[in-house]
Amino acid sequence: MQTIFKVTILLTGLLMGMNLAFAQEMVIYPAKGQNPQQMEKDKGECYVWAKGQTGFDPMQPPPTSAPPPAQPPPQGGVVKGAARGAVVGAAVGSFSGEAGKGAAAGAAAGGLVGGMRKADQSKQQAAAQQQAAEKQAADYNQKRSTYNRAYGACMEGRGYTVK
Numbered sequence: 001m002q003t004i005f006k007v008t009i010l011l012t013g014l015l016m017g018m019n020l021a022f023a024q025e026m027v028i029y030p031a032k033g034q035n036p037q038q039m040e041k042d043k044g045e046c047y048v049w050a051k052g053q054t055g056f057d058p059m060q061p062p063p064t065s066a067p068p069p070a071q072p073p074p075q076g077g078v079v080k081g082a083a084r085g086a087v088v089g090a091a092v093g094s095f096s097g098e099a100g101k102g103a104a105a106g107a108a109a110g111g112l113v114g115g116m117r118k119a120d121q122s123k124q125q126a127a128a129q130q131q132a133a134e135k136q137a138a139d140y141n142q143k144r145s146t147y148n149r150a151y152g153a154c155m156e157g158r159g160y161t162v163k
Contacts, residue, residue: 046154
């Protein structure tokens with residue numbers, strides 16, 4: 001009885017701070033009675049052929065790329081907002097004769113707005129980095145899938161059953 005040979009390729013890599021570790025398996029059965037030596041030869045030749053056809057090498061770790069460039073944080077978010085708020089508050093307060101109180105209230109409100117802007121920019125930057133990592137992982141998986149189809153077609157063409 002012929003033996004089922006199992007090919008397991010473990011992909012391990014680092015993508016934008018996310019560990020990508022999973023196995024993609026193909027089960028290859030020598031349907032025409034190929035011996036183990038012939039099967040190893042065919043697997044090697046199909047690896048080379050599929051790599052040449054797709055430009056993808058499953059033996060290389062997934063590429064890592066730099067995250068999108070970080071936007072510089074707003075300069076003096078809280079301080080700048082407080083200063084703007086104080087100016088506006090003093091102007092509004094001067095109409096009622098209480099410029100000092102208006103300036104204090106405006107500074108507090110402006111400081112809050114400046115802090116919220118800085119926090120919002122940090123969230124946007126984190127979302128952009130996450131999106132870039134997801135796109136890179138999807139691109140890698142698509143290339144891997146194309147390679148697997150080419151490899152499987154080669155092995156099937158040589159008389160193996162591939163699942």
